[in-house]
Amino acid sequence: xxxxxxxxxxxxxxxxxxxxxxxxxxxxxxxxxxxxxxxxxxxxxxxxxxxxxxxxxxxxxxxxxxxxxxxxxxxxxxxxxxxxxxxxxxxxxxxxxxxxxxxxxxxxxxxxxxxxxxxxxxxxxxxxxxxxxxxxxxxxxxxxxxxxxxxxxxxxxxxxxxxxxxxxxxxxxxxxxxxxxxxxxxxxxxxxxxxxxxxxxxxxxxxxxxxxxxxxxxxxxxxxxxxxxxxxxxxxxxxxxxxxxxxxxxxxxxxxxxxxxxxxxxxxxxxxxxxxxxxxxxxxxxxxxxxxxxxxxxxxxxxxxxxxxxxxxxxxxxxxxxxxxxxxxxxxxxxxxxxxxxxxxxxxxxxxxxxxxxxxxxxxxxxxxx
Amino acid sequence: xxxxxxxxxxxxxxxxxxxxxxxxxxxxxxxxxxxxxxxxxxxxxxxxxxxxxxxxxxxxxxxxxxxxxxxxxxxxxxxxxxxxxxxxxxxxxxxxxxxxxxxxxxxxxxxxxxxxxxxxxxxxxxxxxxxxxxxxxxxxxxxxxxxxxxxxxxxxxxxxxxxxxxxxxxxxxxxxxxxxxxxxxxxxxxxxxxxxxxxxxxxxxxxxxxxxxxxxxxxxxxxxxxxxxxxxxxxxxxxxxxxxxxxxxxxxxxxxxxxxxxxxxxxxxxxxxxxxxxxxxxxxxxxxxxxxxxxxxxxxxxxxxxxxxxxxxxxxxxxxxxxxxxxxxx
Numbered sequence: 001x002x003x004x005x006x007x008x009x010x011x012x013x014x015x016x017x018x019x020x021x022x023x024x025x026x027x028x029x030x031x032x033x034x035x036x037x038x039x040x041x042x043x044x045x046x047x048x049x050x051x052x053x054x055x056x057x058x059x060x061x062x063x064x065x066x067x068x069x070x071x072x073x074x075x076x077x078x079x080x081x082x083x084x085x086x087x088x089x090x091x092x093x094x095x096x097x098x099x100x101x102x103x104x105x106x107x108x109x110x111x112x113x114x115x116x117x118x119x120x121x122x123x124x125x126x127x128x129x130x131x132x133x134x135x136x137x138x139x140x141x142x143x144x145x146x147x148x149x150x151x152x153x154x155x156x157x158x159x160x161x162x163x164x165x166x167x168x169x170x171x172x173x174x175x176x177x178x179x180x181x182x183x184x185x186x187x188x189x190x191x192x193x194x195x196x197x198x199x200x201x202x203x204x205x206x207x208x209x210x211x212x213x214x215x216x217x218x219x220x221x222x223x224x225x226x227x228x229x230x231x232x233x234x235x236x237x238x239x240x241x242x243x244x245x246x247x248x249x250x251x252x253x254x255x256x257x258x259x260x261x262x263x264x265x266x267x268x269x270x271x272x273x274x275x276x277x278x279x280x281x282x283x284x285x286x287x288x289x290x291x292x293x294x295x296x297x298x299x300x301x302x303x304x305x306x307x308x309x310x311x312x313x314x315x316x317x318x319x320x321x322x323x324x325x326x327x328x329x330x331x332x333x334x335x336x337x338x339x340x341x342x343x344x345x346x347x348x349x350x351x352x353x354x355x356x357x358x359x360x361x362x363x364x365x366x367x368x369x370x
Numbered sequence: 371x372x373x374x375x376x377x378x379x380x381x382x383x384x385x386x387x388x389x390x391x392x393x394x395x396x397x398x399x400x401x402x403x404x405x406x407x408x409x410x411x412x413x414x415x416x417x418x419x420x421x422x423x424x425x426x427x428x429x430x431x432x433x434x435x436x437x438x439x440x441x442x443x444x445x446x447x448x449x450x451x452x453x454x455x456x457x458x459x460x461x462x463x464x465x466x467x468x469x470x471x472x473x474x475x476x477x478x479x480x481x482x483x484x485x486x487x488x489x490x491x492x493x494x495x496x497x498x499x500x501x502x503x504x505x506x507x508x509x510x511x512x513x514x515x516x517x518x519x520x521x522x523x524x525x526x527x528x529x530x531x532x533x534x535x536x537x538x539x540x541x542x543x544x545x546x547x548x549x550x551x552x553x554x555x556x557x558x559x560x561x562x563x564x565x566x567x568x569x570x571x572x573x574x575x576x577x578x579x580x581x582x583x584x585x586x587x588x589x590x591x592x593x594x595x596x597x598x599x600x601x602x603x604x605x606x607x608x609x610x611x612x613x614x615x616x617x618x619x620x621x622x623x624x625x626x627x628x629x630x631x632x633x634x635x636x637x638x639x640x641x642x643x644x645x646x647x648x649x650x651x652x653x654x655x656x657x658x659x660x661x662x663x664x665x666x667x668x669x670x671x672x673x674x675x676x677x678x679x680x681x682x683x684x685x686x687x688x689x690x691x692x693x694x695x696x697x698x699x700x
Contacts, residue, residue, distance in 0.1 A: 033663040226683060318580060327494065339683075340439065341497065348457035348495055355491040 004062035009219035017181030079279035136181035155232030156206035210291035241287035279309030292324035305334035379626025382440030385479025435625030446678030459624030477593035527598025530563035538568025
């Protein structure tokens with residue numbers, strides 16, 4: 001069995017660690033590039049949303065490297081993503097590939113099927129081994145997100161422009177050579193130290209911008225056209241709402257404290273939206289309010305073209321702006337998005353926030369947490 | 371005698387290149403509006419050359435700002451101090467001339483935008499995303515098809531008594547609908563007026579969607595010269611629409627003002643008129659082979675030496691541009 005999985009930001013680190021530890025042979029799809037997108041766009045239905053197209057591109061590029069099994073996380077179908085596994089299997093079958101897709105739906109609806117599917121991947125590993133590997137993988141997710149968050153803080157303040165990014169590129173080149181969760185974690189920790197030691201400018205008060213929106217678009221930098229890097233280079237400190245770590249904590253772990261925290265944030269959306277309308281629309285509204293209450297300077301919503309849940313959220317956000325007064329901008333991405341126009345909007349939005357701040361003369365200290 | 375101090379603003383857009391010179395008090399000294407004609411570097415040099423001949427010989431260029439879709443190119447050719455997006459530039463310029471403005475409607479060659487100003491700062495904006503119907507290029511094309519000089523397009527619209535309704539959702543459909551109305555025998559001025567109204571409808575539904583348009587409304591960009599469109603905006607919004615004196619070069623004025631704010635006591639990076647006009651600038655593109663993204667990288671050379679590089683997702687070429695810049699300053 002040679003296993004692959006679609007890319008989504010830092011997912012590959014945890015997936016590689018997990019599968020290495022279980023002794024399963026892994027093929028990491030090559031990093032997402034324009035070529036991946038081209039393959040995916042050619043082979044997917046035109047109306048499908050962007051993440052599906054990129055997933056297909058990942059699979060094909062892995063199949064070219066000898067994959068025979070695909071692992072995919074599901075989401076029990078609150079939006080189109082819930083059908084991805086099934087649709088993607090059909091697409092690959094139509095193309096004549098004999099590929100097995102194993103879908104991990106979060107065990108919200110019952111652990112039995114979940115356990116059976118794990119068994120298919122884990123083979124003869126003892127349950128203790130499986131549990132350990134999962135534990136390690138969740139630590140990788142957590143620490144990888146911490147690494148990125150150090151990056152977000154540093155990028156806005158680095159004394160030598162571009163240093164944070166070049167360190168992170170070095171990290172990516174190094175971590176890909178690791179085997180097993182131990183080596184991966186060691187590398188992450190090493191680079192946390194390296195990032196922490198990046199020299200900062202003194203006396204800068206970066207603008208603080210929160211990102212909300214569709215989860216895949218937020219987490220995968222190729223899809224959001226490196227929005228975190230672009231904002232960072234404009235001297236903005238970015239706060240993320242949906243992260244892998246958060247997703248794991250809410251759906252897979254038994255961390256009740258965190259689940260309650262998540263509930264409390266969702267509750268803030270109640271005057272506008274009091275239930276799940278698919279995807280992460282609820283979270284988008286709730287997190288926008290959360291960010292506004294925490295006095296961020298601005299909020300940017302990012303979504304793939306035609307994402308219904310986010311369109312619902314988009315229509316609610318102007319009211320959040322009216323009530324809380326923190327500017328919100330929406331950016332839509334798909335395979336047609338031009339980078340120039342995208343950057344113009346980002347830059348103009350940041351100028352707008354800067355002017356607002358200069359007028360009020362408020363310079364806010366860093367937030368703790370997000 | 372003390373040299374007079376001048377700030378240059380350059381707006382390199384899809385259709386026109388505008389160069390303005392302002393003095394230390396923000397007064398516009400000279401302005402130049404030229405068509406890009408697909409040759410931005412050549413036309414930019416020409417425009418700057420004309421500006422040099424208009425300005426008195428003893429001026430000192432204290433700062434240069436560039437804006438528009440070609441702002442990086444212009445910045446590299448001229449040696450600019452400030453490179454800013456169009457939205458900020460337009461906002462700054464309008465606030466200087468019309469401090470009580472609350473809405474800016476800007477319709478340019480290939481894009482249109484709305485900028486909302488509240489309490490003297492930009493509070494919201496939007497640009498056209500999906501469709502170019504309602505921009506200058508489309509009007510240009512229709513004027514050419516109807517064989518009417520674009521300058522007379524607006525006056526003609528005002529003569530109409532019963533405008534026809536033209537589908538304005540999409541440039542392609544608008545055109546076929548216009549042809550259809552023509553074949554039905556509608557007269558030319560009614561069609562032109564109908565087109566103006568369709569464009570305004572399109573703008574308000576796409577770009578202005580969900581935005582609170584409050585007076586005073588300022589209308590600028592090349593299309594603001596068109597009195598037909600201006601009238602159609604006034605009818606649709608139910609309030610007067612102000613077209614500023616320098617409506618066609620507001621972006622460039624904004625860029626010049628930003629360079630003035632930025633200047634302080636610093637020396638400008640401006641290359642100087644003589645060097646810009648004498649040097650041959652050449653741009654070429656190549657594919658970066660660093661990863662399978664194969665980004666297109668633009669290299670601008672002047673007399674064989676690379677003066678600027680840009681493009682690419684990862685930022686590695688952007689870094690090299692800064693190094694070139696440092697070398698040049700040293």
